[in-house]
Amino acid sequence: MKRDFHSVLDIRQIATPSFALLSYIVTDSESGECFVIDPPADIRSHVDIGELNIKAVINTHIHPDHTMGNHLFSARVPILAHTDEGGLFQRIVNSSLAAVFTACVPPKISFSITEEEGLELGSTPIGVIHTPGHSPGSICLSWPGNLITGDTVFIGGIGRTDLPGGNTEAIKKSIERILTFPGDTTVWPGHSYGGKHHAALQEISPFLKQILESI
Numbered sequence: 001m002k003r004d005f006h007s008v009l010d011i012r013q014i015a016t017p018s019f020a021l022l023s024y025i026v027t028d029s030e031s032g033e034c035f036v037i038d039p040p041a042d043i044r045s046h047v048d049i050g051e052l053n054i055k056a057v058i059n060t061h062i063h064p065d066h067t068m069g070n071h072l073f074s075a076r077v078p079i080l081a082h083t084d085e086g087g088l089f090q091r092i093v094n095s096s097l098a099a100v101f102t103a104c105v106p107p108k109i110s111f112s113i114t115e116e117e118g119l120e121l122g123s124t125p126i127g128v129i130h131t132p133g134h135s136p137g138s139i140c141l142s143w144p145g146n147l148i149t150g151d152t153v154f155i156g157g158i159g160r161t162d163l164p165g166g167n168t169e170a171i172k173k174s175i176e177r178i179l180t181f182p183g184d185t186t187v188w189p190g191h192s193y194g195g196k197h198h199a200a201l202q203e204i205s206p207f208l209k210q211i212l213e214s215i
């Protein structure tokens with residue numbers, strides 16, 4: 001577990017081979033409360049979830065690979081996503097993808113997260129950055145020195161924009177916002193496709209600027 005000296009928040013990254021997914025447990029070390037972010041279906045093979053003091057599950061967006069573990073928590077804690085992701089959720093549930101993922105699509109997500117209200121863990125604020133483009137309600141989560149980027153930015157790539165609700169112009173603006181963070185911010189992405197699992201923003205910013213010029 002990485003101790004973040006900028007705050008009382010600890011971050012644990014969970015890498016699962018399925019979909020090369022990277023999930024997170026962010027814990028407020030003072031209160032012991034945690035957020036589980038984009039839980040994988042096999043999270044119980046990594047963590048005893050019964051031991052966690054979970055405030056909420058957060059989906060950075062609601063593509064099925066990021067929500068497959070939601071059902072393990074839905075009886076216990078709220079499952080939250082951005083307000084702008086609700087329409088996409090209905091489209092996915094109604095689509096052929098549902099046939100593949102029905103068993104894993106959670107019964108309920110509260111589409112209540114907004115950038116304006118942000119989030120709080122214990123007494124520690126966590127910033128919400130609405131970063132549409134990969135999906136309408138994609139979010140990044142920030143606290144000093146750290147940025148969880150979901151599928152907006154990877155280490156060596158960016159999220160695709162050709163899925164329903166994707167928007168290339170929107171992701172460009174979202175990446176521009178990410179680039180305004182301090183260079184020593186650790187970027188924690190939603191997938192790792194063979195490369196690093198995290199990196200300082202300054203390591204990846206030249207690549208991101210190149211991408212912005214090419215799309």
Ligand SMILES: [Fe+2]
Pocket residue numbers: 061063134151
């Ligand atoms: Fe995605």
